[in-house]
Amino acid sequence: MTGRLRRLLPPALVIVLAGLGLWLVVSPAGVTRPTILEPPGRNQQASITGTEATLVNGRRVTPAGTVLRTQSYNWGLAISPDQSRAALLRADSIEVVDLLPPHDIRRYPPRGTKVPALGTGTYMGIAFAPDGKSIFYGNANEGQILRLDLASGEIVATIDIDDGGIEDSFVGDFVLTRDGRTLVAVDQFNFRLVTVDVASGQVRQSVRVGRHPFAVALSPDERTAWVSNVGMFEYPLIPGVTPDNRATAGITFPAYGVPSAEAEQGTVAEGQSIPGLGPLNHPDAMSVFKVDLASGQVTQKIHTGYLVGADRDDIRTVGGASPGALAVARDRVYVSNATNDTITVLDAGTGKRLADIALNVPGLETLRGVLPFSVVLSPDQSRLYVACAGLNAVAVIDVHTRAIEGYVPAGWFAALVAVSVDGQRLYVSSAKGLGSGRNAGPGFDDPGRGLHPGDIMQGTLQIVETPRGTTLSDGTRQVIDNTYAAREVPPLLARTLPYANSRFEGPIKHIVFVVKENRTYDQVFGQRRDARGNPSGATLGLGVRVASKDGRRVLPRVDVTPNHHALADRFAISDNFYCDADQSNTGHRWVVGVYPNEWVEVNARSRIEARPFGPAPGRRNVNGSSAVVNPEDYNEAGALWEHLARHGVPFFNFGFGAEMPQSIEAQMHKETGIRMTVSFPLPKPLFDRSSRKYPTFNMAIPDQYRMDMFEEELRTRWESGVESFPSLVTIVLPNDHMTSEHPEDGYPFRESYVADNDLALGRLVERLSHSRWWDDMLIIVTEDDPQGGTDSVDAHRSLLMLISPWVKRGYVSPVLASFGSLMRLQFTLLGLPPLNQFDGAATLIDDVFSDSPDITPYDARPSDLRLFDPQLAFKPFARRFNWRGLATSRAMDDPDDMRRDLDDD
Template identity: 45%
Template sequence: MNKVFLATAILTSTICGVFAQKQVSILQVPGVNEYCNINTNGASVLPSGRFITPAGKTLRITHDPFGLSISPDGKKAVTLHNGVITIIDLATMDAVRVPSYDKTIKSPLSNGSFLGVAFSPDSKTLYLSGGDNGAVIIYDAERFKKIDSLSLNGKVGNKDYDDSFTSDLLLNAENNELLVLDRGNFRLVRIDLTTKKITASIDAGRQPFGLALSPDKKTAFVANVGMYAYPLIKGATPQNADSIMISRHPYGDNTKESREGTEIEGRKIPGVGDPLSPEAMSVFTIDLATNKVVDKFKTGHQIGQMLEDAEVTGGASPNSIAVGSSYAYVTNATNDNITVIDYKNHKLLGDIPIRVNSRIDKFRGLLPFGISLSKDEKTLYVALLGFNAVAVIDIATRTTKGLIPTGWGTSRVKLSADEKEMYITSCRGYGAGPNGGSGFVAPPQGTYIGDIQLGTFQKVAMPDGARLAAYTQQVINNTFVSKSVATDTKNPLPVLPGASPTPIKYIVYITKENRTYDEVFGQLKNARGDSTLARFGINCEYTLPDALRVKFPGLKVSPNHIKAAQQFAFSDNYYCDSDASIHGHHWMMGVIPNEWVEANSNVSKTAKLFSNAPGRRFPGSTGSMDPEDYAETGGLWEALERKHVDFYNFGEANETAHVRETWEDTNTGAAHLVMVPMQRALFTRTSHNYAGFNTNIPDQFRVEQFKSEFTKMWITGKKKMPSLITMQVPNDHGADLRPKDGYPYRQSYMADNDLAVGRILDFLSHTKYWKNMLVIITEDDPQGGVDHVDAHRSILMLAGPYVKKGYVSHTHANFGSILKTIYNVLGVPYVNQYDVTASLLQDFFTDKPDYTPYTFDKSDTRVFDTKKAMARYSKNTNWRKIKKSVEMDDEDREREDHYKQKGKKTSGTIVN
């Protein structure tokens, strides 16, 4: 017994265990010391630091292939993207893109497309989701010609449907009919292909997303990913909409107010109801003989359920379905599991957990999406959107037999008729690679991050046991490595949450918008930059067109970014996991974008707020997290709340899909008409006097809001500063030129943002909290810029007394690394697999503090004049007062904009 005890005592602890030992094993990404790189003949390094080594034969195709169909003759595959299809010869792996880049082949999809694609029995005709136009497009795949368009709008029985939005579809060849989901009107539509008429309209749940048919063709299955049917403010009309809006989200999610309604700013606010409603995140089964809904199954883990010590806060997000003779299998993205439905006996048979490795199985992050069932109904093949793999599941034992390596963001998997091959699509393939710099040649699809980043189609021979075992190990090796480290480190960043004491007690987490590394830091020495792309640097007039160089000698766009980076520390190997703001604000707050966020953010869509189609009031996804997006047990906010760690938010998460953003909306930067809940943990900890994303409002205005509230609450007030502050200063995003408002050039927005960053650092470093503070500054995404290493490479700066001075980190970093830093310092357990496996950024820190405060530099008034920008608010900047600041206390130590600038010497050069 003593020997057993002794042996146990010297073993390394588990990730979130008790740290009595001197050594623990931590996980990090395999690319911890690598820069992003695409190598189609070897291992590619992703922005996350994970590797990509797709199995089989791989073809690079247009980004975000969310629809996939294999022709009945087994000769072709077609992938569906937004407004694009790719027709692939499976024997040769040659492909035709529709539309072609040379425009000789036109697209039949005028309003985008969403999820649905099917072949006719003769393998010659395609049925395509028309997405926003509410139609099914019939297309000749051999002659590349549109044949017809079948609208979902019109009268069915006694009800007239309008504003339809075509989602997934399938062909029931035996009846010569199409089954089509309409996410606008929350229904399943049946279309007779002989008469081309709608024969039935059957109410489904909210945001119907996935569609399947039983082998006997008698039962249809609809997976609903929507949580609520979002209402308007009571009494809202097109005429009074502007005057009736409220300045913020009306309630926290799953509260009495959100269920029953409330009153905000004198407005009557309807509730959204119960998140456990049968229509919310469910699977409907429909009897096609009677056109009646037979069952409404709530799959996966349910909101309010306790998993170990955490409450389930997000719905299961059931999204895709595979159906056998007796059982249906549903992928629950949020739960990393598959629900088994005995649909003939109308009952749930439990869940199959997808397990990939004991080191990380307790954390979420696989995001099961597409699913296929073998003919013998013994094996499931599941596309893991978050894990870059296909999981092979043995149904009888409910175990994961193995993993098959894929591209980045696996979306769909299909089997050949003889099951000797599988076909796999991935959203982002090998990643983006560079989109500018010396020697870069723009590809035909363009240079915007969302375009340059191609998806992949794989053809993989069905692996035997030995091959599957090798594939499985490859996937794990691509995802993380283990390292033994000491817990009794003097480094201020503990190796695991709470593993060692740290002098850092306060963290300020600042997010900016849309910039890449090179365009701001490309000039910095001892770092991997391209100065020719540094259009937002200092003395950067050389990046201007020849005619403007004389006008702007010594141009300084971002003096404070450069100064702070050189005074403190920055990374030249940091990447946003995101392509755009929608993804970015999820990632950076600890929520991995699920299949709904990914697919919905990559489809053309039109909001119709006063439509009778409930799905049209909420067609968008934004930088805020909507209830459809929530992770199983939440993200950063919920993790902090569970551990009773105080936090407060300035500007994050106050932006729904259709908010108004005018210069007068200064309380929060937004005005809301559609009522969408905010995360419950965040709702009571968010400032209602700070402007979030709204480029009509100067970042200087935000600084004044922040300083005023900070001073009132935590300097002159009785409360102590919370352990974490999150804040947004977004104007480096850029917007249209507004000379009268002080923004005569594109660089004006960056200069505004730069001054704000400098002023915030100046203010914080002169407070009594500075001696125990860490400031983290980053971007939510890199979509506005160019970079010679990778289009995802972006800005990461750390500042504070315990940050090394004048330091450049070359450690591969991403949002997971930032979150790991926050969790480790504040002693909060990790939430998802990206936190657990992220790089540990100890190289940024020193145990020898330097308390020297930061002093901001004023902006170059030729580019940005604060007096002009603040004039409309009847405010002027008193630099004398600002420079005095607070006395140090000794107490307690986004594509269109990208292409507008195409063809200039550098994208975004100063133009009149």
Template identity: 35%
Template sequence: MTLTNRYGRTMLRAGAAALGVTAAGLSLHAAIVSRLARLPNVPQDGGAARLLPNGWRVSPAGRQIDLPGDMPQTMLVSPDGKYLLVNTAGYHTHSVNVIDLATEKLAQSVEVGKDWYGMCLDSEGDDVFLSGGGKPDDGFLKDAAARKATPAQLAAMREPVMRLAFANGALAPKAGLSVAGLDESGRWISGLACGRDESIYVANLGGDMVYRVAGKPRAVAASAHVGRRPYAISLARDGATLAVSNWADGTVSLLDAGTLKQKALVTVGSHPNAVLWSKDGRLFVSCSGDNTVRVLRGGAVVETIKTSIDPSALVGSTPDALAQSPDGKRLYVANADNNNVAVIDTSSAKESRVTGFIPTGWYPSSLAISPDGKRLFVGVGKGLQFRANATHDTKVTSPESVQHYDYIGDCLSGAVSVVPVPSATQLAAYTKQVIANTPHPDTSAPDARAARVAKAGFAKIKHVVYIIRENRTYDEVFGDLPQGNGRADLCLFGRNITPNGHALAEQYTLLDNLYCNGEVSEDGHRWCDAAYATDYTERMWPNGYSGRGEPDDDDGLVDSPAGYLWDNCARHGVSYEAYGESSSFKSSPNTPPLFTGPKTLAGHSNFEYSQIPWFGGPRDLGRSDIFIRDLKAAESNGEWPQLMILGLPEDHTQGLEADAFTPTAHVAENDLALGKIVEAVSHSKFWSSTAIFVIEDDAQDGPDHVDAHRTVGLVISPYVRRGVDSTLYSTASFVHTMELMLKLPPMTQFDAGATPLYNSFSDQPILTAYEPRKAQVDLEARNPKSGDGATASAKLDLTAPDRADPTALNAILWHALRPGVPQPAPIRSASLVR
């Protein structure tokens, strides 16, 4: 049997073993797609599908229960089956929530200040143990005290393991647990497990350690060093073996539950996270980095289950949570980035079968099932849709008071979907909806004009210049352009400050429906460079950006399993050079510079460019000078890289930090640097075969009347079509378009599924060179050394992008540039697909 997937690859059944999938499992995936293509569309419980800014749709099944926080981490059903416990650890309130399963309503929510993934119920069911995440800093505790946290609550937040009493469906604070010997400086408590002998097992992601805390009073009875960045832990049903998923190195540690001595270290897939023991002794491990669940028995992998709809799909499904029916016949797997739950028949210990998919809200992050197996509970990480965050008459009383302004993190929301376990017929209908919610631009032939562009336009591009800037929304910069969908009253950096940006948008094409895939710089740069952000990044950035801290990064956790654009180039013989982006060097007076960035960027990174500090030094004009100098040298020798990635970050600004350059000067310098780069390229010998792409890494720092993900982007080339292009594009659309031009394959499901910028290009070149516009403001203007703005800015960390509180920084910018005008709030939206 021959199958052709939506990426145009032909697959033979004989090749299934190479994918790690059983032949029966492979044919079942194909059978699902074939059968469902013939079914009528069935409206889902969640109503009309909602279009997300990234081009995917959500239509969550079941009944929805809103939570006070976002990113649910763990869900537990009480021993009597009456209650569901849910802890949240996202940007909003960190809390433990009690849902009454008889009424399916939120019965109680207890704020805990900060927590993380681990939660377990003791053997008696009357104590809830909770991960304390990282050590809270003094500033966090001070803020908690200001919010009226009691001394007991503050003390509990300091403990690595928090505890709540649980009786009659109600939670109450209780003294936490200390862990002797734990390195407090770098601790980050992740998974927890409760044993029948009242032992508590504690994983410290920050120190690669697992502890067994036991006895009365509880004390550390055993400890063990495990693999890199232990995440989830689970105790076998017979109580003999503890399984630990090592998130960063693709292994699972199997430990003796009493002594914590290692029984086996098993290599599984990329980014193993959730672990679950079946009643028959199998261990299921979800591997978010390769769309799989690995099945272990006897210390070895005996089966690999692909959880993506298409078994040959690229990286991007992100399985991150597991639940199994009480009878062991069904396994449920949350595919976070596909917004669905895979349903797997596990009734046979020899061969599991994927039977269908259930649609969910945005980024399902946890799962549980009722004791009778009739209801599935799905924790929704990012929400059911994005929302308008405030009215247009929101008042900001001072640069330091932005009480009613919602930052992009504030607009994330959490929920629990209660889904009756579907029949075969309903599951088939759900699966058809999941397929419909997934972008499929490659399944239908482009129209005639787009086909001409792809052949005659894209094929002429031999060089791509990719410029990544920092944090602006569309309305902040282009809101004053009447030909686009903008609002002039939200425009902070209009034509007088960004004359080159405006001229380029008008001389080439204005993109007024472009969205960032990421919310902040931490995930935004990953999306720009890799068309993907890992489960680690998506779960961690809300902690860091809400002031709760993050553990030290690990390349095994933050790097996309599919690699980055430069890796894609290296694999396919495309020349490349990085200017600042992901480039780092270590140097001293006595030694030559040592490159410390990604291996494939060694020898492909400009040292001088990387040495310019984020703020200060030569600034963005200094950066542009280095690039232009290299361009002129390439004109002499004829060798210019095919892909060049430039960080041009000065539009981030430093707020009103005393004596720093003003926000206007920062943005105007960034604009002039862009103009000079385009001028140099358009006057060069390479112009006729070059395309320049300009985008912000994220749009977190300002208002936009459509959605706070909507951003400023430009495409500049002789082959760019003049006018306005209102096609919905995303960061991944830019990546996909560049890949098509450079004849690179897609890296993930997101660039593969993103709409290319066909509508922005023509098959007829216009070779007119660009003449830059002069700055219309003082590029050397400095902030006052004192005043309200300087005082507010002094409280922020402005040493590099995104270290400052983004809400406060944006308020400072607004009041500096629009004095006396109430600050409108950004709007988050979701389009209804009828």
């Protein structure tokens, strides 16, 4: 922490960070009391007021300057040559914003129409032509750069970068030279840099660069291109797998974990020889390339930030630096390392690494989460402005002293920053703006953007006078206040929870963490009278009407989730819990403690087609909506798994992280749920501690089958005494995702899948509550995202259930909580330090616990056989549903499928 930032902390307090997120606050009188850092919105709901908001993670956003509401998830920002307009690029649209009052916004195409179309999907690159009358942008998936005439809204030119035998190109970031004659673009999936003649549309040059080139910038003389590469590996096809046999020839589980000798060199798995991925820290991986444009040669390959396996603070780094944005001065190059929260300074001539500037948050210096996304230099090259997506702020850096001068408050996920030609104004685009607000409920006025949480949400564009002096100091103090506040621990809780212990000595020794799919709070619990909900939105509750798609089958009154409600009656739930993500490809990272980096967020919102058998190697690494954390996604400290392993905490996993990209999911794949086409790894700790018989996400497999496999593992591993029951067990229970009706398999309604899921949850709690570990167990149940429904409080509000002898009976927690809160709760109970800033300063859900346990076991409620028949569901698996023995699948969460579901509802 710099002295300037340290002075912004309250002068009356001396704050010392201890191992468990504990702060010892010493007053001037010398009285010490245990205090923890939590977001300022702990006792509020997610809400939007004017141009300020309390976010779903409890942090506040108070964007500085003039704040304009724009479309969400803009990944491209360009300022017109006359400085009068900004262009914002989203996956399916462009907004052109007047920067002078009244700040009109024009959308291409107009909302509600697909004509004129912009193409099949954009990515990041966007640029005004020198005359400001047209815009260049990428029709990314088609390997094209398009030119849009702003007056007519017509596409007036199409440039195809497939050239010289190159196919399956994908246009990522690009730069237009000052004279408007040349485009310099990255082809993200063919791992190359191309230069294109604008007039002829011809590719003049193609240069192989590193893996998954992400951003490109030109030197001031435009003779050199600098390219950042965020890819870690080039993933191979499974030998012998073809488009025709992939459903049977692929392997059922990843062949190796990273890091390991097998992952590097290859191994034999399921009788097949699986190629390795090569070494970590390969020159092409997580690197910056310098390209001489005259010769078309790569002249330097540079690793920035911290290499994988380097020691930093008290951990060995797990994720690569993820070098993203670039700013090139006359003699310096500045690279943002998203994973490390640093800016690497390079000598532009020699490529020598001169310095690393740490983007610290006062009080959280050893934890990552600032997430630098884009960088820009002031016109006089004296200041560097950094959009810090994780901090919801823009950092201001003095490039001469390499010190952080302070922060400018921005919106949620500040992704892009630009500066005016006179250096007097900043333009800041925040991808998530002020959040989504509600998407249903009494008095809700549909704004017509769609009800999906990512669509109803708006971004923000700020016009801010460049800050100096007191303005910058005040803004920095505001950013800190928006991020955390100190809370004194109540005396009773200080005794019963491990705020000051190196190891928790309390009653809870085992945690079972269950993640389900896509439901909002209102859908399941909106009817509950003791909580904040919308009864009319409780479409998956009790006594509801369900009907088949054709309307021929109707149940006028049926209980869809009897076990969820019986468990809520007995144990504790929250009516103020929110998912940090709005769809699964980011949600499945958040639920294992991985905040999505720039690569994940941009790809999650883009329309990208995987072509695993095509010639472009990067097309094999298209994650889509798969529930996996790939090496490109790793945070510096890793995920939940690495955190547990480095501290020696035993765990076991059922289905988390194993739904790999480019896999096939069918009913026949019952042993793990998938057949892998491409060899992706698991994180090594997860690989070593995961069930090989429990199916991951696959809607053709009943949750009842998953429970059977869980019970088999329970008997053979732990009840047998072969192994000790782990401190943490993680389980995916995905069938509340819902899919199309299959009456012949016991699913006559879409809601039948939720009934299957409800019964499975009831079985799980019954089985565990009758076990010998029940007395010291906590079961946490949540959803990965809320995109499958609507909610009257916020589109991100979802389910959180806390099931244990040690929670208050029938309690509804009003405390604002998020995924970071779930990580913090688990780490607190397991005696672990924080993993990153999002759990280190998250709300601790400590209001639900009781010091008077009730160890009465739970007995599951049966499903209504008219809605879900377990016997029919089991028939294809040659099994029978043993109730008395208890003491055409679609890919996961295609957001367009979710949008159609919301429209149908």
